[in-house]
Amino acid sequence: MAELPTQAPPPRPYAVALTGGIGSGKSAVADLFAELGVTVIDADAISHALTAPGGAALAPINAAFGAEVLCANTGLNRPLLRERVFADPAARRRLEAILHPMIRERMQAALAADQGPYALLAIPLLVETGQTGLADRVLVVDAPEALRIARVGRRSGLAPAAVRRIIASQATRAERLAAADDVIDNAGDRAALRPQVAALHARYLDLAGAHR
Structure with missing residues (x-):
């Protein structure tokens, strides 16, 4: 065929x-x-949504860094994780490998849908x-x-x-x-x-x- x-x-x-x-x-x-x-498509805003309670990035972040980097009310314990990734380049790369593809995908979808x-x-x-x-x-x-x-x-x-x-x-x-x-x-x-x-x-x- x-x-x-x-x-x-x-x-x-x-x-x-x-x-x-x-x-x-x-x-x-x-x-x-x-x-x-x-139209402004903001990578930081997308990142915050991904790491808010119920966000799609929380499960892989939990698997990579442990439950201590999560909070019931805010989703991600940002100060703790920030401290960890700035002290450890390998940890920063692990976090980026989780977040960056998700952020990129959502930015591209938002751009494709934009009518401006x-x-x-x-x-x-x-x-x-x-x-x-x-x-x-x-x-x-x-x-x-x-x-x-x-x-x-x-x-x-x-x-x-x-x-x-x-x-x-x-x-x-x-x-x-x-x-x-x-x-x-x-x-x-x-x-x-x-x-x-x-x-x-x-x-x-x-x-x-x-x-x-």
């Missing part, structure tokens, strides 16, 4: 991947794009996980390290040394900039972000129109 011809998957909507190191201001930039009507002219994929570890191919364009939010450390300290109360350890576990500033098609400079305040986001939004609408 002759084989049936395979159908190519439908083309996905135009996608821009948003990334940046901790404290760079990714969330502020994503919020400004959302105010302009852009383009979507923003907010992926903090885009460069570290080699996922630049998920999008048509990479947007990096950039800020000096000292400013990022200060921002994280004000936001979360972490000591500078703790923030530096997190920064050291991420891609370097140079690596992110090398992967960027576009860069937003977030060395200033939120008001300085708006014109940059507006200009990029106009550019992405043009690119998305040509993509169709």
